[in-house]
Amino acid sequence: MRTLLYLLQKEFKQIFRNKAILALIMVMPVMQLLILPLAADYEVKNINLVVVDNDHSTVSQQLISTIIASGYFKLVDYSQSYERSLKLIESDAADLILEIPADFEKNLIREEHQQLLLAVNAINGTKANLGGSYLSTIIKNYNQDLRLKIMQGKEQKSTGIINVVSSNWFNPEMNYTAFMVPGILAILVTMVGGFLTALNIVKEREVGTIEQINVTPIKKHHFILGKLIPFWILGNVVFTLGLLISWIAYGIVSEGSLLVLYSFIWVYLLAVLGFGLLISTYSNTQQQAMFIMFFFMMIFILLGGLFTSIDSMPGWAKLLARVNPVTYIIEVFRMVILKGSGLKDILPHLGIVSLIALVLNSWAIRNYKKTA
Amino acid sequence: MGDKVITTEGLTKKFGDFTAVDNITFDVEKGEIFGFLGANGAGKTTAMRMLCGLSIPSGGKATVAGYDVYRQTEKIKENIGYMSQKFSLYEDLTVIENINFFGGIYKIPSNLIKKKSDEVIEKLGLQPHAKKLVGSIPLGWKQKLAFSVAILHEPGLVFLDEPTGGVDPVARRQFWDLIYEAAERGITVFITTHYMDEAEYCDRISIMVDGRIDALGSPTALKKQFSSDNMDEVFYRLARGAKRTE
Numbered sequence: 001m002r003t004l005l006y007l008l009q010k011e012f013k014q015i016f017r018n019k020a021i022l023a024l025i026m027v028m029p030v031m032q033l034l035i036l037p038l039a040a041d042y043e044v045k046n047i048n049l050v051v052v053d054n055d056h057s058t059v060s061q062q063l064i065s066t067i068i069a070s071g072y073f074k075l076v077d078y079s080q081s082y083e084r085s086l087k088l089i090e091s092d093a094a095d096l097i098l099e100i101p102a103d104f105e106k107n108l109i110r111e112e113h114q115q116l117l118l119a120v121n122a123i124n125g126t127k128a129n130l131g132g133s134y135l136s137t138i139i140k141n142y143n144q145d146l147r148l149k150i151m152q153g154k155e156q157k158s159t160g161i162i163n164v165v166s167s168n169w170f171n172p173e174m175n176y177t178a179f180m181v182p183g184i185l186a187i188l189v190t191m192v193g194g195f196l197t198a199l200n201i202v203k204e205r206e207v208g209t210i211e212q213i214n215v216t217p218i219k220k221h222h223f224i225l226g227k228l229i230p231f232w233i234l235g236n237v238v239f240t241l242g243l244l245i246s247w248i249a250y251g252i253v254s255e256g257s258l259l260v261l262y263s264f265i266w267v268y269l270l271a272v273l274g275f276g277l278l279i280s281t282y283s284n285t286q287q288q289a290m291f292i293m294f295f296f297m298m299i300f301i302l303l304g305g306l307f308t309s310i311d312s313m314p315g316w317a318k319l320l321a322r323v324n325p326v327t328y329i330i331e332v333f334r335m336v337i338l339k340g341s342g343l344k345d346i347l348p349h350l351g352i353v354s355l356i357a358l359v360l361n362s363w364a365i366r367n368y369k370k371t372a
Numbered sequence: 373m374g375d376k377v378i379t380t381e382g383l384t385k386k387f388g389d390f391t392a393v394d395n396i397t398f399d400v401e402k403g404e405i406f407g408f409l410g411a412n413g414a415g416k417t418t419a420m421r422m423l424c425g426l427s428i429p430s431g432g433k434a435t436v437a438g439y440d441v442y443r444q445t446e447k448i449k450e451n452i453g454y455m456s457q458k459f460s461l462y463e464d465l466t467v468i469e470n471i472n473f474f475g476g477i478y479k480i481p482s483n484l485i486k487k488k489s490d491e492v493i494e495k496l497g498l499q500p501h502a503k504k505l506v507g508s509i510p511l512g513w514k515q516k517l518a519f520s521v522a523i524l525h526e527p528g529l530v531f532l533d534e535p536t537g538g539v540d541p542v543a544r545r546q547f548w549d550l551i552y553e554a555a556e557r558g559i560t561v562f563i564t565t566h567y568m569d570e571a572e573y574c575d576r577i578s579i580m581v582d583g584r585i586d587a588l589g590s591p592t593a594l595k596k597q598f599s600s601d602n603m604d605e606v607f608y609r610l611a612r613g614a615k616r617t618e
Contacts, residue, residue: 010462
């Protein structure tokens with residue numbers, strides 16, 4: 001026990017003396033949480049649109065101005081031919097082409113039927129897809145408005161239109177910051193915990209002090225606890241800082257109890273630190289540790305369900321997501337912060353993350369050898 | 373005398389096909405200053421690591437401070453001091469903090485650590501640097517401090533792996549004063565070095581060539597055996613036959 005106190009004392013002194021690390025721990029959450037949510041949301045704006053208007057009618061003009069007025073599109077060219085506009089797509093200057101056929105107005109009103117051509121540049125998949133569907137929706141609405149105007153006075157045609165009205169539960173305004181901020185916080189806690197632990201131990205190996213530790217009668221578990229506890233506390237500090245920023249900057253207040261959130265973080269940090277520890281036992285230099293960590297972090301984060309839904313991933317990826325601690329923290333954050341879930345609801349998550357923590361830490365302790 | 377602090381019999385370490393330490397047999401007596409010589413790559417450090425309980429041998433027998441190098445590595449670690457080739461105090465801790473930390477790790481009671489810490493600082497004349505980070509003090513002082521920290525818990529035996537590498541002659545001389553002082557207190561000193569003048573300071577020396585111990589005895593006896601005037605020549609005669617290069 002006394003040994004552990006000496007270890008902790010040493011570790012904290014070293015951390016507080018390393019101004020760069022300290023600044024990183026404090027500045028990283030603030031910067032990331034303040035900047036990223038503003039830029040990284042799923043809304044697509046500034047879609048470059050080319051219109052090929054072969055009709056030059058009132059209706060076609062109205063349609064175009066409705067589209068531009070939506071604010072999502074930028075009209076980059078009002079082109080004469082489809083061929084010419086295709087060149088713009090090829091040179092990446094345009095994302096979408098909308099071709100309005102000749103006699104559009106005439107056919108639309110007389111025959112109540114008309115086709116528009118929408119060509120999509122699929123290089124930037126998200127932008128093009130969302131742009132395409134935005135555009136379709138705008139055209140559909142315009143069409144309905146037009147119908148109503150034309151039909152006025154006439155007998156309504158009894159084609160039943162099914163209107164789907166959706167309401168977004170738990171995040172009523174589909175507010176992207178409420179969705180992204182907890183996610184970014186989750187990643188921050190993961191990165192800070194994992195990287196700091198891994199690099200710290202490998203640094204001792206690089207400098208040679210670990211050899212000195214290995215030749216002392218220090219107990220393996222004491223040494224490892226001496227490394228885990230300081231970074232566990234730092235992880236809590238980063239998390240608390242992050243919660244404060246989400247509250248002050250975005251007004252995000254957890255719907256669920258903070259205690260539930262913290263109890264999850266406590267277990268989660270053990271898992272992440274255990275992972276950092278494990279990586280450190282396999283690396284000889286900080287560079288190695290950094291790259292291995294980066295490799296796994298990419299996978300953890302991309303398969304963690306922050307950016308894309310896990311439900312739509314292929315089977316093998318779903319399986320990977322189930323052993324990925326990041327999946328659980330993102331789910332729990334969203335459940336507790338947005339939905340107000342209680343301890344009972346996150347028990348399965350807590351259970352699995354505890355198991356992950358146990359496996360990673362025992363593996364790391366086994367693999368850390370004082371005697372080779 | 374007559375107590376053996378280290379005994380080895382056919383001690384061997386292999387890394388795959390490579391035999392780093394090949395069947396070495398020697399004893400070190402209590403209170404002795406034992407010089408462990410050899411060219412780079414001869415296997416000195418590997419042998420030393422086995423004796424410190426950092427590396428499990430591939431074959432042979434050895435005991436250190438009465439404990440077995442296979443099964444009682446942690447017991448060995450309680451009873452030895454070790455100062456490695458690489459400077460191994462924490463550079464981002466102060467002189468006092470380093471002494472406190474290693475004292476604590478070796479389970480020295482805190483009031484005794486305080487006392488010993490004052491003694492060490494005074495003996496080394498480190499008072500003006502006591503509160504400075506170890507990274508900022510000169511190498512000669514660092515090495516003397518590292519040695520003092522390695523014997524802070526009064527071990528029966530201390531291993532020094534090229535402790536004076538890169539240190540100026542005056543500081544080296546002072547370092548040896550510390551070694552003699554420790555030996556007088558009954559601490560056995562096991563030291564590797566590349567300086568032949570330092571080899572002369574040892575009670576007995578062994579010279580490793582290609583993983584084997586090719587010569588063992590007091591400096592005087594070895595000089596006689598190889599009919600040379602100085603240790604440089606003895607070393608050169610033996611090491612010239614080495615097949616391994618670094």
